[in-house]
Amino acid sequence: MANRGFVLIVSLFGALGLAGLSAQTEAQGVTSKVDPHKVRETLDVCFGCHGPKGVSASGAFPTIAGQDSAYLLNQLMTFRRISHGAPATQDAAQFATVRKGLPGRSSNEMAEVVKGMDDDLVVAVVKVLTDLPCDGKPRQRTQRMETLPPPAQVKRCTVCHGADGVGLRPGVPRLAGQQRAYLLRQLKMLRNSARSKPHPPGEAWRSSRIMNTQALRLSDADIDAIAHHYSELNCHGNVGS
Numbered sequence: 001m002a003n004r005g006f007v008l009i010v011s012l013f014g015a016l017g018l019a020g021l022s023a024q025t026e027a028q029g030v031t032s033k034v035d036p037h038k039v040r041e042t043l044d045v046c047f048g049c050h051g052p053k054g055v056s057a058s059g060a061f062p063t064i065a066g067q068d069s070a071y072l073l074n075q076l077m078t079f080r081r082i083s084h085g086a087p088a089t090q091d092a093a094q095f096a097t098v099r100k101g102l103p104g105r106s107s108n109e110m111a112e113v114v115k116g117m118d119d120d121l122v123v124a125v126v127k128v129l130t131d132l133p134c135d136g137k138p139r140q141r142t143q144r145m146e147t148l149p150p151p152a153q154v155k156r157c158t159v160c161h162g163a164d165g166v167g168l169r170p171g172v173p174r175l176a177g178q179q180r181a182y183l184l185r186q187l188k189m190l191r192n193s194a195r196s197k198p199h200p201p202g203e204a205w206r207s208s209r210i211m212n213t214q215a216l217r218l219s220d221a222d223i224d225a226i227a228h229h230y231s232e233l234n235c236h237g238n239v240g241s
């Protein structure tokens with residue numbers, strides 16, 4: 001997984017920057033169906049918002065580099081399903097989806113992005129993103145460093161997201177090192193859909209059966225503490241940059 005061909009990939013990135021991406025995808029054999037130039041062009045578009053090599057410096061956009069592959073795939077497929085199947089504005093069908101707790105997610109930006117992507121391109125892009133270092137730095141063996149005492153509210157989260165927020169199973173995202181404002185927004189959106197609040201037309205919304213249940217129990221103060229906690233960790237789940 002992470003370590004396969006890693007040294008090669010890191011040195012390619014170091015030497016070539018983004019040009020290393022196509023070499024990386026070729027090395028991993030994911031270009032059999034998709035033109036590597038197309039993958040690279042698509043990733044350049046992603047990085048325009050999500051930051052160079054997928055590491056965000058803005059609370060408006062999540063870091064997507066090094067994120068769990070099943071999770072990334074689910075999110076992109078969900079954005080696409082919603083953008084194809086339902087209008088961006090609130091309507092009965094869309095609201096019903098939210099109410100049933102089915103996974104649903106909409107963002108004007110991401111709806112535009114995924115519109116033109118077929119399954120093969122989504123898979124190829126996810127493969128590259130998953131293998132990128134989550135902090136944009138050459139990967140190191142994880143060093144155990146000082147960890148922050150987690151706020152009490154985080155205890156329940158550790159079952160799935162891990163004590164250090166790096167995610168324990170496929171489909172569960174890494175929270176450690178994620179943008180604070182982004183985490184805040186996601187938890188509030190998940191809480192709103194759990195409360196069956198209609199989402200304002202044209203605004204991002206999100207529902208997930210598991211996370212609706214979790215978010216419902218959180219106060220604003222809990223959400224603040226949680227977003228602060230995870231964003232203070234680096235993406236390996238340790239204190240420090």
Ligand code: HEC
Pocket residue numbers: 042043045046047048049050060061062063064072075076106107109110113125173185204205206
């Ligand atoms: C125009 C800006 C923009 C571009 C370009 C863009 N994104 Fe996004 N993306 C966003 C925003 C904004 C969000 C957060 C939406 C929300 O608040 O739910 C997001 C969210 C995501 C998420 C969910 C992350 C998470 O942690 O849940 C994924 C995955 C993602 N984008 C992947 C991509 C990929 C892959 C590309 C390129 C094919 C891309 N994005 C291009 C703006 C953009």
Ligand code: HEC
Pocket residue numbers: 062074075103153154156157158159160161171172173174175178183186187207208210211214215226
């Ligand atoms: C039973 C497992 C489980 C528990 C417990 C859990 N989560 Fe999650 N969490 C998930 C899954 C699965 C997802 C992906 C949901 C989706 O597909 O949209 C997720 C998504 C998230 C996201 C969105 C991340 C992103 O990148 O957009 C946040 C934030 C989050 N969880 C925070 C928490 C917090 C805070 C707690 C504790 C209060 C918690 N979770 C407890 C399984 C869990």
